[in-house]
Every structure is written in C-alpha cells, then in structure tokens.
Amino acid sequence: MIQQYTPTNYKSICDELAATDADLKQIIDTYGYPPFWSRTNTFESLVHIILEQQVSLASALSALNKLRERAQEITPARILLLTDEEMRACYVSRQKNSYIKYLAEALLSGQLNLDDFPSMTDDEVRTKLTALKGIGNWTADVHLMFALQRVDIFPIGDLAAVNALKRVKRLPAEITREQMLEITKQWAPYRTLAAMLLWHFYLSSPRPPKGGGRQS
Template identity: 70%
Template sequence: MSQHFDHQNFQQICDNLATADADLALIVSTYGYPPLWSRPNSFESLVHIILEQQVSLASALSALNKLKDAIQEITPARVLLLTDEEFKACYFSRQKTAYVRYLAEAILSGQINLAGFENQLDDEVRAKLTSLKGIGNWTVDVYLMFVLHRADIFPAGDLAAVNSMKKVKQLPHDTTREELIQIAKQWQPYRTVATMLLWHHYLSVRKPR
C-alpha cells in the first residue's frame, strides 16, 4: 500500500528529512515545522482544488465561499442545479464551471468513488481522476497530499514548490522539470512532507516582516 503520514508521525518525518538534507534542516531551524495541511475527502475539497488551478489561493477560496453561500452545502446534486449565470456570480470561469459539473456527474453516476480511493494505490487514483476533463496531475497531486495524506508525492507542476526548491537548493533558474524530479528522489519515501517544507519556506519568506 502507499505510505501515509498523519499528526502522529508528521514531525518525526520532518526530522528524518532534516537529518538527511541540510537544506531542509535549515527550513525547520529557521521557520519551525510546517503545518500539516489537510482537507476532508469530499466533493467540496475537490471543487476547492479545481478552483485553485492557476489562480491565487485567496481568489479560489473566495469563489468557494461564494458557492457555499449560494447553495449552503457543496454537493454534486446541488451544483448541478446551478445555471451558468449562477456559477458566474460565484466567480467561476466557464472552464471551471464545466470541470465541476463533469466531476459532479462522475460522482453521482458512480464513475468516481471518493471513499473507495482511500484503499487504492496512488497510480489507480491518478488514472481515475485524470480521466475526467479538467483534472490533471497537479490537481491529483494536491488531492493525494492534502486529502489522502499519501507520503511520497512531488508535485513537479507546482510553481511555489518548484521556486522554493530552486531557492533552497541554490539551483539555476533554468533547471528543468526532469532535473527537479531527479533531485526530489532523494526525499523518497517522503516527498510529500519535503514538499510541505518547501511550501512552508515559500510562504514564510513571503510573509511581511
């Protein structure tokens, strides 16, 4: 089975990574442990991740909250009752409106079973989710990391993680995606937690003093 992490072992994994990698050790000693970012295994969580594709986290959250105000509970059945105009009023683009509808239909038809994902391998979850329009590898990476707490995911398409990695490792700006994936292999089997350390660094550096 795929390895998991939780509140019991999260800081221990951070310590193990720090022992093996001086750059990660510096993040922990400077900024402390990262939060264990976590979301429930729900349709709402996946809608939230779809909203976060290629936009700021703040604008994604405001669209999610607007949707919640409109329908109280974000369920597949409720979102399918919304018109294009109602989605637009919740700050959804045409594309994201379509993606959320595809996902809602896939869940209602039984094509996608979120609870079932908890017992499936990472690759099986990825294959099922990426078969849906509008869900690519980045969305699946975040779902595996935040929702299913899978321990060994490196989201090579995540700009914040990649930029932080280049900075922390003092890599040239034009380091390729393949090179980054190769470097991240040293963090196996805990690439998710290493990525959370990178995000923690990214957010801490950007915080106003």
C-alpha cells in the same frame, strides 16, 4: 501497505528528512515545522482544488465561499442545480464551471467513487482522477497529498514548490523539470513532507512579489 502522514507522525518524518538534508533542516531551524495541511476526501475538496488551478489561494477560497453561500452545501446534486449565471456570480469561470459539473456528474453516475480512494494506490487514484475533464496531475497531486495524506508525492506542476526548490537548492533558472524530479528522488519515500517544507519556506521567507499559477 499504503503509507500516510498523520498529526502524530508528520513532525518525526520532517526530522527524518532534515537528518539527511541540511537545506530542509535549515527550513525547520528557521521557520519551524510546516502546518499540518489536510483536507477531506470529498467532492467539496476536489471543487476547491479545481478552483485553485492557476489562481491565488485567496481567490479560490473566495469563490468556494460564494459557492457554499449559494448552494448551502457543496454536493454534486446541489452544484448541478446551479445555472451558469449563478456559477459565474460565484466567481467560477466558464471553463472551471464545466470541470466542476463534469466531476459532479461522474460522481452521481458512479463513474467515480471517492470512497474507493483510501484503499487505492497513488497511481490508481491518479488514473481515476486524470481521466476526468479538467483534472490533471497537479490537481491529482494535491488531492493525494492533502485529502488522502499520501507521503510520497512531489507536485512538480506547482510553481510555489518549484520556486522554493530552486531557491533552497540554489538551482539555475534554466534547470529542467526532469532534473528537478531527479533531485526530489533523494527525499523518497517522503516527498510529500519535503514539498510541505518547501511550501512552508515559500510562504514564510521574504521574496519579491511574483504572479502565481498552478497547473490542472
């Protein structure tokens, strides 16, 4: 059975994590529960995530709003009508333009059907998404977490989540990706909510300014 977090159960899942991990409990005690971050399982959501690759959330949202303004509605057909110049005027890089148009074509051709995702396993969704140009594990992770509300995803390609993990667990700077993934196993089957708590900590706690960036 596919398990999801919902507005009614996500706080109880956070409490369950806090009961077994003092560091996560400290986040809740200090900053409260994370917001209920969610998105729709749509083309627009995937476009938004692609725009968020390796840039700030504010920059990505600015580009998304420009696209909305230009296309009126962000659908595969409308996006494919925009020229490269129009996409560039919406702050979309040449590379991301090609990723977004490739995704639009995959949806219109039937190569990808987002309506299938709710009944598919995490691995099946990931395989479908990462088969597309410009979509890697980070993009698949974010779509699984926020658009499909899957409960057991840890986005190891996300710098904010990784930096928060290092700070909260007081980990050495040279720790490897594999070692960090091993640490996150203690939060299964609720790694998504643990990641949300870490993001909440990252956004709420004072920290020195640093360049952000995410994977595809």
